Amino acid sequence: xxxxxxxxxxxxxxxxxxxxxxxxxxxxxxxxxxxxxxxxxxxxxxxxxxxxxxxxxxxxxxxxxxxxxxxxxxxxxxxxxxxxxxxxxxxxxxxxxxxxxxxxxxxxxxxxxxxxxxxxxxxxxxxxxxxxxxxxxxxxxxxxxxxxxxxxxxxxxxxxxxxxxxxxxxxxxxxxxxxxxxxxxxxxxxxxxxxxxxxxxxxxxxxxxxxxxxxxxxxxxxxxxxxxxxxxxxxxxxxxxx
Numbered sequence: 001x002x003x004x005x006x007x008x009x010x011x012x013x014x015x016x017x018x019x020x021x022x023x024x025x026x027x028x029x030x031x032x033x034x035x036x037x038x039x040x041x042x043x044x045x046x047x048x049x050x051x052x053x054x055x056x057x058x059x060x061x062x063x064x065x066x067x068x069x070x071x072x073x074x075x076x077x078x079x080x081x082x083x084x085x086x087x088x089x090x091x092x093x094x095x096x097x098x099x100x101x102x103x104x105x106x107x108x109x110x111x112x113x114x115x116x117x118x119x120x121x122x123x124x125x126x127x128x129x130x131x132x133x134x135x136x137x138x139x140x141x142x143x144x145x146x147x148x149x150x151x152x153x154x155x156x157x158x159x160x161x162x163x164x165x166x167x168x169x170x171x172x173x174x175x176x177x178x179x180x181x182x183x184x185x186x187x188x189x190x191x192x193x194x195x196x197x198x199x200x201x202x203x204x205x206x207x208x209x210x211x212x213x214x215x216x217x218x219x220x221x222x223x224x225x226x227x228x229x230x231x232x233x234x235x236x237x238x239x240x241x242x
Contacts, residue, residue, distance in 0.1 A: 003138045008076035008083060011069065012036060020066040022056040027066035031057070035073055038091070039083045046091045053098050061105045063128040068135060071102050075142030089151040096146060096157035099139055100197075103164035106132045109200070136168040144174075147181060159186045160194055163201040175205055187212045 012035060017028040034052040037045030057070045074095050077083040084092060104110060106129045114122040123129045143165060146158035162178050163186065165171060179202065186198035187209075199209045 003135075003141065005076045005079040005138060005141050006072055008039070008073055008080060011073050011076060015069045017066065017069075020064075020069070022052075022064045022066045023059045023062065024056045031066055031070065035070060038074075038077050038095070039086050041086045043088065043091075046087065050091065050094050050098075053095075058098065058101055058105065061101065061110075063105060063126070063132060065128065067102065067128065068131045071099060071132065071139060072135060074099060075139045077142075078146060079142035089149075089154050092146065092149070092151075093153045093157040096143060096154065096161045099143055100157065100161035100164050102132060103136060103139065103161060103167065104197075105129075106136075107164060107167045108204075109167075133168065136165050137170055140165045140168075140171055140174070147178070156186060156189050156191070156194055160197055163197060166201070167204075179205055179207065183207070183212070188215065 012032045015032070017032050018026070020027040020031070022031060031052065034049045037049040040046070053070065053074070057064060057067050077087070078092065078095060078099075087095070106123075111123045111129075140162065143158055143161045146154055147162055149155040149158060159178070159182055162174075163182050166175050166178060182198050183202060186194050187202065189195050189198070195212075199212050202212070203209045
């Protein structure tokens with residue numbers, strides 16, 4: 001059993017945002033106001049919240065002290081039936097992609113990259129990495145129902161997030177449920193970034209990915225809007241995030 005999701009409204013109201021920061025400075029009062037826009041039923045307010053998440057709370061994979069409570073809020077919104085019904089499919093997809101990016105930012109693969117760039121233990125010395133890793137079971141609770149979403153793009157984004165969250169050892173029991181869909185859906189996505197992530201995660205789970213790599217390589221020159229987004233908004237995965 002994974003940890004329970006917090007109440008979204010209570011999380012916004014009870015978090016002491018004045019002691020937290022994002023890429024642009026203090027999280028108070030802007031962050032809770034903007035995040036509340038996700039469930040306002042207004043498309044423009046939801047778009048502002050999404051911009052804040054991507055540009056200020058996880059800019060090119062960088063974590064800030066306001067990132068963990070923001071991630072919990074996003075998961076809570078996605079996990080509450082009433083809240084997610086107020087979100088358009090495109091907004092649900094973007095939130096799930098954001099949680100996927102958050103999970104990747106604290107993954108074993110990312111830790112190995114940091115070790116290569118800065119020497120062993122760089123990630124471990126930043127308490128934010130441990131803080132985000134500790135809430136991955138809660139984030140998974142908010143993500144998992146969307147794996148079965150009727151909207152194909154939302155379901156793929158949920159699988160991407162779930163795959164990265166399953167990097168957490170305490171979630172290993174869920175790999176057997178998620179991995180078949182990662183192989184049958186995510187690994188054959190029209191989005192190259194999704195395919196690459198699926199193959200990487202399946203390989204990490206000890207599965208044979210040779211045929212998937214061949215298939216993914218045969219379509220790598222196609223028009224791929226996700227790949228363009230992946231490289232422009234989130235920054236390169238091959239260079240230090242500074």
